[in-house]
Amino acid sequence: xxxxxxxxxxxxxxxxxxxxxxxxxxxxxxxxxxxxxxxxxxxxxxxxxxxxxxxxxxxxxxxxxxxxxxxxxxxxxxxxxxxxxxxxxxxxxxxxxxxxxxxxxxxxxxxxxxxxxxxxxxxxxxxxxxxxxxxxxxxxxxxxxxxxxxxxxxxxxxxxxxxxxxxxxxxxxxxxxxxxxxxxxxxxxxxxxxxxxxxxxxxxxxxxxxxxxxxxxxxxxxxxxxxxxxxxxxxxxxxxxxxxxxxxxxxxxxxxxxxxxxxxxxxxxxxxxxxxxxxxxxxxxxxxxxxxxxxxxxxxxxxxxxxxxxxxxxxxxxxxxxxxxxxxxxxxxxxxxxxxxxxxxxxxxxxxxxxxxxxxxxxxxxxxxxxxxxxxxxxxxxxxxxxxxxxxxxxxxxxxxxxxxxxxxxxxx
Amino acid sequence: xxxxxxxxxxxxxxxxxxxxxxxxxxxxxxxxxxxxxxxxxxxxxxxxxxxxxxxxxxxxxxxxxxxxxxxxxxxxxxxxxxxxxxxxxxxxxxxxxxxxxxxxxxxxxxxxxxxxxxxxxxxxxxxxxxxxxxxxxxxxxxxxxxxxxxxxxxxxxxxxxxxxxxxxxxxxxxxxxxxxxxxxxxxxxxxxxxxxxxxxxxxxxxxxxxxxxxxxxxxxxxxxxxxxxxxxxxxxxxxxxxxxxxxxxxxxxxxxxxxxxxxxxxxxxxxxxxxxxxxxxxxxxxxxxxxxxxxxxxxxxxxxxxxxxxxxxxxxxxxxxxxxxxxxxxxxxxxxxxxxxxxxxxxxxxxxxxxxxxxxxxxxxxxxxxxxxxxxxxxxxxxxxxxxxxxxxxxxxxxxxxxxxxxxxxxxx
Numbered sequence: 072x073x074x075x076x077x078x079x080x081x082x083x084x085x086x087x088x089x090x091x092x093x094x095x096x097x098x099x100x101x102x103x104x105x106x107x108x109x110x111x112x113x114x115x116x117x118x119x120x121x122x123x124x125x126x127x128x129x130x131x132x133x134x135x136x137x138x139x140x141x142x143x144x145x146x147x148x149x150x151x152x153x154x155x156x157x158x159x160x161x162x163x164x165x166x167x168x169x170x171x172x173x174x175x176x177x178x179x180x181x182x183x184x185x186x187x188x189x190x191x192x193x194x195x196x197x198x199x200x201x202x203x204x205x206x207x208x209x210x211x212x213x214x215x216x217x218x219x220x221x222x223x224x225x226x227x228x229x230x231x232x233x234x235x236x237x238x239x240x241x242x243x244x245x246x247x248x249x250x251x252x253x254x255x256x257x258x259x260x261x262x263x264x265x266x267x268x269x270x271x272x273x274x275x276x277x278x279x280x281x282x283x284x285x286x287x288x289x290x291x292x293x294x295x296x297x298x299x300x301x302x303x304x305x306x307x308x309x310x311x312x313x314x315x316x317x318x319x320x321x322x323x324x325x326x327x328x329x330x331x332x333x334x335x336x337x338x339x340x341x342x343x344x345x346x347x348x349x350x351x352x353x354x355x356x357x358x359x360x361x362x363x364x365x366x367x368x369x370x371x372x373x374x375x376x377x378x379x380x381x382x383x384x385x386x387x388x389x390x391x392x393x394x395x396x397x398x399x400x401x402x403x404x405x406x407x408x409x410x411x412x413x414x415x416x417x418x419x420x421x422x423x424x425x426x427x428x429x430x431x432x433x434x435x436x437x438x439x440x441x442x443x444x445x446x447x448x449x450x451x452x453x454x455x456x457x458x459x460x461x462x463x464x465x466x467x468x469x470x471x472x473x474x475x476x477x478x479x480x481x482x483x484x
Numbered sequence: 485x486x487x488x489x490x491x492x493x494x495x496x497x498x499x500x501x502x503x504x505x506x507x508x509x510x511x512x513x514x515x516x517x518x519x520x521x522x523x524x525x526x527x528x529x530x531x532x533x534x535x536x537x538x539x540x541x542x543x544x545x546x547x548x549x550x551x552x553x554x555x556x557x558x559x560x561x562x563x564x565x566x567x568x569x570x571x572x573x574x575x576x577x578x579x580x581x582x583x584x585x586x587x588x589x590x591x592x593x594x595x596x597x598x599x600x601x602x603x604x605x606x607x608x609x610x611x612x613x614x615x616x617x618x619x620x621x622x623x624x625x626x627x628x629x630x631x632x633x634x635x636x637x638x639x640x641x642x643x644x645x646x647x648x649x650x651x652x653x654x655x656x657x658x659x660x661x662x663x664x665x666x667x668x669x670x671x672x673x674x675x676x677x678x679x680x681x682x683x684x685x686x687x688x689x690x691x692x693x694x695x696x697x698x699x700x701x702x703x704x705x706x707x708x709x710x711x712x713x714x715x716x717x718x719x720x721x722x723x724x725x726x727x728x729x730x731x732x733x734x735x736x737x738x739x740x741x742x743x744x745x746x747x748x749x750x751x752x753x754x755x756x757x758x759x760x761x762x763x764x765x766x767x768x769x770x771x772x773x774x775x776x777x778x779x780x781x782x783x784x785x786x787x788x789x790x791x792x793x794x795x796x797x798x799x800x801x802x803x804x805x806x807x808x809x810x811x812x813x814x815x816x817x818x819x820x821x822x823x824x825x826x827x828x829x830x831x832x833x834x835x836x837x838x839x840x841x842x843x844x845x846x847x848x849x850x851x852x853x854x855x856x857x858x859x860x861x862x863x864x865x866x867x868x869x870x871x872x873x874x875x876x877x878x879x880x881x882x883x884x885x886x887x888x889x890x891x892x893x894x895x896x897x
Binding site for chain 1: 510511512515517519522523525526530531534535538539541542543544545546547548549550555581582583584585588592608609612613615616617619620621623624625626627633705707713714715716717718731732733734735736737738739740745746747748749750761762763764765766767768769771841846848850851
């Protein structure tokens with residue numbers, strides 16, 4: 072097998088059916104951005120939407136915008152759009168709060184739906200905030216619930232009739248390993264276990280079919296592959312069959328059946344709206360809507376296909392160009408088992424990532440030794456991967472990572 | 485006593501030490517805005533700040549902005565600024581989530597601080613979401629807590645040793661009645677009761693001295709007198725003495741002692757940061773900061789003084805100009821007992837408010853019969869009050885409110 076060349080990458084870009092999408096983002100020059108899995112890039116259109124929102128809807132229309140410009144409908148409207156990205160119905164998703172707060176709300180609801188069961192199963196390598204939220208809720212409730220953390224390979228064995236909820240993130244934030252959502256959901260449900268999936272690292276980068284898989288609940292974030300902007304509102308999904316069964320844990324006025332009746336007693340809305348809490352964050356929702364609208368125009372099967380190819384290319388080029396430098400693959404080799412990111416290990420990982428950033432290649436580092444590269448297929452070119460790996464080779468060959476400014480600062484605790 | 489004239493109002497504006505502030509807001513022409521207690525006006529500077537944030541910090545600096553542009557520090561930094569508006573120390577306030585979610589978090593913490601007490605006291609006329617949140621938490625915990633709702637005059641009698649927390653809103657959202665925060669806090673604390681104040685309808689419109697009064701906890705919203713924009717992030721206050729005592733109910737990664745260590749086990753931050761949950765909503769926080777920065781330049785004693793005068797003027801003019809039309813004052817006569825809003829009752833309140841809006845005078849209606857006028861002293865002129873009441877007289881004299889388009893639609897339940 073001959074080695075890959077820059078020309079090969081340019082050819083892939085010429086043949087890429089998604090190549091037109093790059094122009095729909097405002098990307099800085101001189102930067103190769105491999106962190107769209109952490110903060111998605113700025114869509115063309117977001118600035119104008121926000122300026123219009125602030126100048127006209129807030130500045131001129133003022134309070135009248137809640138109805139006149141349908142601010143009040145944003146959580147439902149944007150939720151319905153996100154639903155189309157994750158295989159849900161339009162009345163099963165709302166945009167609201169943060170991923171962590173939404174996970175808290177849904178986990179509390181799930182535990183109420185399984186009052187006799189006391190175990191929550193998750194994975195030791197799950198995204199930390201998901202684990203923290205579970206621990207915090209268990210402590211708050213004081214009802215003897217237990218968080219059982221297992222390794223991915225032991226999940227199926229851990230699913231028994233004592234388990235109330237299985238809480239998993241579809242794509243591992245470090246390795247990029249992709250769970251088989253449909254199979255795990257089926258295995259859980261065979262034991263009467265509810266499933267609560269965190270889609271933060273997968274939604275927008277691949278087709279997801281929540282209802283086809285029979286998923287019970289899900290949450291996800293708006294600022295990664297949905298390109299909703301820093302700290303964008305998150306979303307939550309509850310399958311229709313569960314929506315009327317549990318009262319919301321955080322019973323705010325936006326979840327009331329008739330919020331503007333200002334009744335002293337709480338009466339939850341019939342459907343998914345009951346899991347809304349406070350006043351919708353209009354600025355963040357507007358930016359999120361631009362990102363979601365953009366994504367709705369893309370064929371997620373093509374996005375997934377390119378994502379897999381970008382990942383394969385990246386891993387293969389690191390092997391080909393950087394074999395001498397001691398990198399070890401940390402992501403699954405099989406792209407069918409990977410999300411839209413790849414990671415490699417190196418003992419000097421932190422300093423290497425800093426040196427790469429100084430070269431204009433932005434990835435990130437995750438302790439203890441991971442270099443993580445996010446691959447957002449809508450705005451990344453194959454030739455960007457080539458250039459990124461070329462920069463990695465320069466950094467390694469010149470040992471530029473060994474400069475004092477790239478060394479890790481002591482962690483402040 | 486002679487009647488007040490438009491000339492009198494113009495004279496008051498000429499003598500107003502706050503008159504220069506109006507130019508610091510972008511106000512629509514042809515509108516008298518008496519709803520700043522619901523959505524504050526747009527500060528000059530917000531648009532530029534947001535455009536810079538989106539174009540440069542998000543679009544160009546991308547993920548690097550979390551540190552490079554101190555996005556990560558926004559909840560603390562803006563919290564510290566809000567602290568100066570409410571008589572708190574800079575390490576006692578963070579900007580985060582919505583008022584409802586913050587109330588949930590603090591109430592859960594408060595109940596943990598008083599494990600032997602089962603009663604939560606509030607007021608029947610408290611803002612509904614505050615009551616809903618309390619009811620929801622009681623139901624979630626299932627630990628036999630009880631919400632005891634009393635009338636304002638009975639609050640002191642209701643405070644006994646069974647009470648864990650007193651939850652009140654400083655200014656009533658309908659009548660504008662102002663609670664004596666210091667006295668009620670002292671009365672509660674004499675019985676070992678924690679106080680949790682909602683400052684949504686007061687902060688920014690008057691000096692508040694939380695620490696001087698010994699308040700334990702507080703929440704408030706960013707989009708009213710703080711002019712932070714629609715659905716702006718809210719804030720929460722916890723007195724230093726309580727900060728280390730309770731673990732947070734919603735234990736998210738932003739409340740971890742070392743969030744970016746990505747440790748699997750939760751260890752709460754030492755101080756107020758432990759009550760942060762998810763990724764900070766950067767767009768909303770940036771707009772909020774502009775509003776708060778603006779307010780920090782104003783003398784809140786002057787703001788309060790003008791607010792009282794505007795309220796007195798409004799009530800007096802309604803009496804003088806609209807005596808024939810059957811309005812009844814619903815706010816305290818004594819401005820020392822009022823927040824920055826006034827309300828009058830009328831059986832046709834709903835239609836009258838709609839007719840006023842058609843005349844360019846934006847107030848709002850609260851069931852069953854309240855016309856509510858918010859008085860934001862930084863951008864409202866005395867002559868605006870004159871014009872608003874003149875419009876009210878026209879609406880009443882011409883019976884324009886009686887047109888079909890101003891009639892209330894059936895409430896959808």
